[in-house]
Amino acid sequence: MSGRSSVERRDEGTSHRLETQGLVLSYGDLPVVDDLSVTIPDGRITVIVGANGCGKSTLLRGMARLVNPVRGAVLLDGRSVHHTPSKEVARVLGLLPQAPVAPEGITVTDLVGRGRYPHQGWFRTWGTADDEAVAQALAATGTTDLADRRIEDMSGGQRQRVWIAMALAQETDLLLLDEPTTYLDLAHQIDVLDLLTDLNRQRGTTVVVVMHDLNLACRYADHMIAMAAGAVAAQGRPSDVVTAELVQQVFGLESMVVADPVSGTPTVVPIGRHHCAEPASRH
Amino acid sequence: MVLTTTPTAARRAPEQASLRGRITPVLLLAAGAVVLLSLASLAIGARSVPLSTVLQALTQYDPSDTDQLVVITSRLPRTVLGLLVGAALGLAGCAMQGVTRNPLADPGILGVNGGASLAIVLGISVFGVTTTAGYVWFAFAGAAVASVLVYSVAALGREGATPVKLALAGAALTAFFGAFTTALLLGDRQTFDQFRFWQVGSLNGRDLGVTASVLPSLLVGGLLALVLGRGLNTLALGDDVARGLGARVGLIRAGTAVAVVLLCGSATAAAGPVGFVGLTIPHVARALVGTDYRRLLPTSMLLGPILLLAADVVGRVIARPAEVQVAIVTALLGAPVFVVLVRRHRLAGL
């Protein structure tokens, strides 16, 4: 499982290891995710977007078996994720939740090392494979130099990279991240997203990210799922899916969709009540 | 249509709006209940006195009537003390929870009980004090010293007296004083024999002299607590936001601490350690009038006596002709209420 070099990227992700079938998730009586069936394409970066409260975080947590479904199922390699032993799931699928809290005084190596839990047993507690995995995780996130530093002394960007390293140390084929860039400044956001892209391209890790920033989502996603009110509004390649109509439907925002001059992917340019140039320049 | 709110947030909004209108009826009802309970407290006891006699005793006092005598000499001081102690504890508890932003905070967390107990034991064993009136000064001194120590220790450092630091310092000092208290009690059986009765808070056997000696500090503490309402509201937003709004965080904290010490110290000095009133009353108040401290403080001040007098009356009745001390009843009543409150998640938002 360690250090797979480049993976052949098929043009269309035909196989899928992770999918939901008729999934219904709720907090209390209100369904937050309503009868949702999606498949996550293997070896691709999938980004889930939507307005606040549309259910995207809940969907992610449901896929990671953190939330029990009211109805429906989440299938990982054909088996229901809720009926598979948790450690077994954890060796294949990892989740980095929103805003995780680190205990006081913990060092980088300690925190990343705790991600090795699913590979350890009652009596086999720590071995060379674990050292290697932690080292690779630190290297992949560029945090090797911070190995003996304490988390609380670090910047937000560094801290997020360390948490990603912890998820990497789990050595899973699928990695789910809940809003990993929300509290970071733009440079660190790009840093983290580039890092996730490296992981996907070099190791073939299937990455699923929940994000707020629609434009960065368009740039980095191979596959985008746009959610509204607990259901899928659209899914597919960003260039196919992201239109002004979709943005209006999902975010209630009037906009223009143009091509990003750097990456060529769709960029949503919002139209507010101020700062609009002459109507003639809009087409 | 943009979904910008989660379903639960939408549900919470109308609830808050209806609470805002409730303050006057709540206060009126509470005041009414206080009056009723006071009358009950004057009427009920080892011998039941009819209400008409009570009213007569209050308006046209005739010392030769035994019933009226009991009402005026024994039950009136008790009721007055119950009102004051209840109000003091309710206020102190509310202020304490506001300044520590911690629903766990009981005024006793400042080490008041520990300090008072040690001082009283010293008073009994070293100075030979035997009367409740005598205890008062020792208890108050002990409570004050303990609270000052706790607050000073907790206030050291950049952040000042945060909830966790206060609680830890309070627990540490309470245990420390408790150790000395126990050591003294283990060695001196006579002192123990006296102290074990003071240890259970009671309104029994305290005449108006006791009340009079704590009245000044109660009044000062009470007034100070009531004017801190706005400050506590601001403090509830967090230290940084509060400072940003121009609030003098250190001053508000210190002022609240002084108020709590005065109120709680006086109450403990007069009646002994009474638990649960300071801990539960603010939660009941919050359920009734919301989270604005300008409303919470007066409401707590009125709800406290309700609990205390009710507990005292119950204590007189359930083991007739003997009495169960008021602190026991408040614990028996208060603990289940508190647990129910915790379970119903009514602790959100201080």
Place this chain on the structure above:
Amino acid sequence: MTAYASTRLAARSRTGAPTVRRVRRHARTRSTTVCLGLVVALVVVAGAGLTLGDYPLPLGQLVATLAGHGSTASSFIVLDLRLPRVLTGLLVGVCFGLSGTMFQNLLRNPLASPDIIGISYGASAGGVLAILLLGWTGMAVSGAALSGALVSAGLIYALAWRGGLSGYRFVLVGVGVSALMLAVVEYLMTRADVYEASAALVWLTGSLNGSSTTQLHPLAVACLVLVPLTLLTGRALLVLQLGDDVAASVGLRVEVARLAAIALAVLLAAVATAAAGPVGFVAFVAGPVARRLTRGSGPSLVPAALVGALVVVLSDVLGQHLLPVELPVGVVTAAVGAPYLLFLLVRSNRAGVGG
């Protein structure tokens, strides 16, 4: 890009693993050194407990007696009187230390010590009820205390459980239940006559006076079962510390693990209280002290156990021999533990790290 990237990746990891090993070894070394130091201190203090007393024994004679070559008198004094006392103190300290650090870790709250959240008060209530209402003495009181602790723990858990266990709710319900138990205890003390009440007071304080070989056996057996089980939960505790979501996603069965850990922590506190009464402050202080010594961030189970043992044995030695009047261990632990906690608070507050 891929071939180049993969060799870069491999090269980086070649320098990475030794770094990881170095950092881990450094932390382990510190932890081991601390534990060794604590063990040495424990041996010294235990030795003091065995040699000091009305009949002081020179060290050589003590060693001989322990090896089985002592006189009848010294054998009696050491093996029948002092050794059970020291061993009881040691095991009680281990149990309290483990219990305290586990609770604080699980509930993520330094206040969450069995003394404060009601388990010890439940034990006190059980013991005092037995003494004052039922007139029991000795082992029966210990049994009543154990039952009291278990009942109150069960009550707190049941009352605090609501579709899951929230640490904050557990602590709050515990405080409520403990205040109630305390009221019951104090009430009973006012209703009994002064002699009975005095006996209850001694028991309430936590004392090793009743130690004997017969009482030591059940405690030792309980420890033999509970302590290894507790150490096995260590890794689960490390992962639980990171929050329920992270813990679940690395494959821990969160509710099961937490329930097992709490059950063990309760049993440890209950067993210790049954043996020596509610010796205060040990559970509260052991975890924070251990973490400060090892500069660790986890529950530090073994160091906490050793700190607990050291505190209890040292306090008993101080209380028995080095003070003008003999005091039970519970008084000394509070008198010693509280100032140390305050000192820790003051020092961390000054450095701006406290809270």
